[in-house]
Amino acid sequence: MTEGGGAVTDMLARARDVAAQIDRGFDRLLAVPDDARARLYEAMRHAAIGGGKRLRPLLVQAACDLFHISRESALRVGLAIECIxxxxxxxDDLPAMDDDDMRRGKPTVHKAFDEATAILAGDCLHDLAFEVLADEETHPDPFVRIELVKALATCSGPAGMAGGQMMDLEAERTRFDLATVTRLQNLKTGALICFCVEAAAIMARLPQEARTGLHGYARDIGLAFQIADDLLDVEGDAALAGKALAKDAAAGKETFVSLLGVEAARERAHMLVDQAKDHLRTHGAEADLLRAIADYIVERDR
Amino acid sequence: MTEGGGAVTDMLARARDVAAQIDRGFDRLLAVPDDARARLYEAMRHAAIGGGKRLRPLLVQAACDLFHISRESALRVGLAIECIxxxxxxxDDLPAMDDDDMRRGKPTVHKAFDEATAILAGDCLHDLAFEVLADEETHPDPFVRIELVKALATCSGPAGMAGGQMMDLEAERTRFDLATVTRLQNLKTGALICFCVEAAAIMARLPQEARTGLHGYARDIGLAFQIADDLLDVEGDAALAGKALAKDAAAGKETFVSLLGVEAARERAHMLVDQAKDHLRTHGAEADLLRAIADYIVERDR
Incomplete structure (x- = not known):
């Protein structure tokens, strides 16, 4: 128990450290120019700086720990992922999409600014992700950088996150079964979470066959993360979450909780976390942060 | 005159060829999947296939002619640029932005589909641009590919196209002078046009100091292109253009034509084209396509 408590304490300290570094990274990346684009940069800063669990950059750090990849490289990749x-x-928060007014306890960008600025601010952060990855500050080897770009573009595009978001829109029109909801979530949130550990494998130049365990870990925690999100959506505290909850039920969308029920959903999330940690069994203490993240994912309250 | 006529005929033939190849490229890239993402792909196909002058991919081909770069590489780069x-x-056509109903003689994506699908279709094409560039089919050398990615991300983001679009939104609130309108257009349309020739310089591994002439050419035709667009906006035929015209004046935005008048604007466009061709003076017949494109830019009727 003490050991587990220590791992959680270590993880929270590391998470705070990573979050502070990501904020500093955005602060440098988004220096406001003295011209008519100032409002655009202010909008990007509003969305990108402060708040946010920065779970994805922490996951990159944890996966990079396995291969002794520099924290600087891990941080740059984490910054690119946060851009996406x-x-x-x-x-997603735009009126035409989920129409949300609050995010991370603040007004969403289209509320604090306007819709046009929000669309452009999103588009610009999208570009900045690739600009960050392509820069040699991220990694000295151009082959590694181009592999990172290729993987991130695939994970965020129609075969990944954006494809999942499209399925999510269709979910309001069609009743999805468990297999389809699982596929939707594997795309919508799973793909980017997989990229976090895949990036470490790319930087470590790990052969494809040696990546199986990491991929399994990422797939399992990605799904556990979404199930935990669905549970928080029905049981959570909107003030803690900093956003509106119980929206899926209102929109008539099937979720893991609506399809499985609260108890079976919670059981499945815990089963996935155990399975995720089992994928790390060949690793020693260097994988402790990955294990602690897996536990945290289902135990968090926001 | 016969010589000039021949160059124009050659250019139009090459342009048709490039346009057909870009359509085929999109057709392959956007094969519709048999799942809930089908609508997303249909929306991308609606916007990407058919219509369009494909001026930018033609420009890449023309710049690549100078350095004997393969037409396949030039085509892949052109496809990435068209994605952007x-x-x-x-x-830009979305209700929150320019609110346009017609584009290339067809309903805009949010009209033919819906706003959410249009936002996602744009986001996905944005990713596909980088996916295309990062693929080894585009160029065998990863260093060249990463340089292409870096340059494109910069040209399309807040320091380029999207930054210019933000200035364009501000132009409805503030009265811009000629210097500010020039900077706006250098970002909004110029940056991507510059990338077309810069991509050839990157693939040719041309040293920076040897790129000056090409950069000058691109900057001049980019501005000439925008002035020609402003002239078409007040004098053009909406049916030929396939979109609504005279929108800038209605929105109270300053343009080259509102600031200079029709005659002086036309003169400036022709002066820029002469200047652009002068940047190519050290080149022989291999730059004829670049010269013909410069002429075409101010003589087109759509």
Missing amino acids: HVYSLIH | HVYSLIH
Whole structure:
């Protein structure tokens, strides 16, 4: 128990550290220019700086720990992923999409600014993700950088996150079964979470056959993360979450909780976390942060 | 005169060829999947296939002619640029932005589909641009590919196209002078046009100091292109253009024509084309296509 408590304490300290570094990274990346684009940069800063669990950058750090990849490289990749994550939140919150007014306890970008600025701010963060990855500051080897770009573009595009978001729109019109909801979530949130560990494998130049365990871990925690989100959506505290809850039921969308029930959903999330940790069994203490993240994913309250 | 006529005929033939190849490229890239994402792919196909002058891919071909770069590489880069160009048109046409109903003689994506699908279709084409560039089919050298990615991300993001679009939104609130309108257009349309020739320089591994002439050519035709667009906006035929015209004046935005007058604007466009061709003076017949494109840019009727 003490050991587990220690791992959680270590993880929370590391998470705070990573979050502070990501904020500093965005602060540098988004210096406001003294011209008519100032409002665009202010909108990007509003969405990108402060708040946010920065779970994805932490996951990159944890996966990079396995292969002794520099924390600087891991941080740059984490910053690129947050660019994609934040861009997707800005666009998902738009009136034409999920129509959300609050995010991370603040007004969403189209509320604090306007819709046109929100669309452009999302588009710009989308570009910045690739600009960050392509820069040699991220990794000295151009082959590694181009592999990172290729993987991220695939994970965020129609075969990944955006494809999942499209399925999510269709979910309001069609009744999805468990297999389809699982596929939807594997695309919508799973693909980017998989990229977090895949990036470490790319930077470590790990052969494809040696990536199976990491992929299994990422797939399992990605799904567990979404089930936990669905549980928080029905049981959580909107003030803690910093956004509106219980929206899926209102929109008539099937979720893991609506399809399985609360108890079976919770059981499945825990089963997935155990399975995720089992994928790490060949690793020693260097995988402790990955294990702690897996536990945290189903135990968090926001 | 016969010589000039021949160059124009050659250019039009090459343009048709490139346009057909870009359509085929999109057809392959956007094969519709048999799942809930079908509508997303249909929306991308609606915007990306058919219509369009494909001026940017033609420009890549023309610049690549100078350095004997393979037409396959030039085509892949052209496809990536069209992904960015089409994504920007989809988002610019949205109700929150320019609110346009027609584009290339067809309903815009949010009209033919819906706003949410249009936002996602734009986002997906944005990713596909980088996926295309990052693929080894585009160029065998990963260093060249990463340089292409870096340059395209910069040209399309807040320091380029999207930054210019933000200035364009501000132009409805603030009265811009000629210097500011020039900067706006250098970002909004110029940056991507510059990338077309810069991509050839990157693939040719041309040293920076040897790129000056090409950069000058691109900057001049980019501005000439926009002035010609402003002239078409007040004098053109909406049926030929396939979109609504005279929108800038209605929105109270300053343009080259409102600031200079029709005659002086036309003179400036022709002066820029002469200047652009002068940047090519050290080149022989291998630059004829670039010269013909410069002429075409101010003589087109749509």
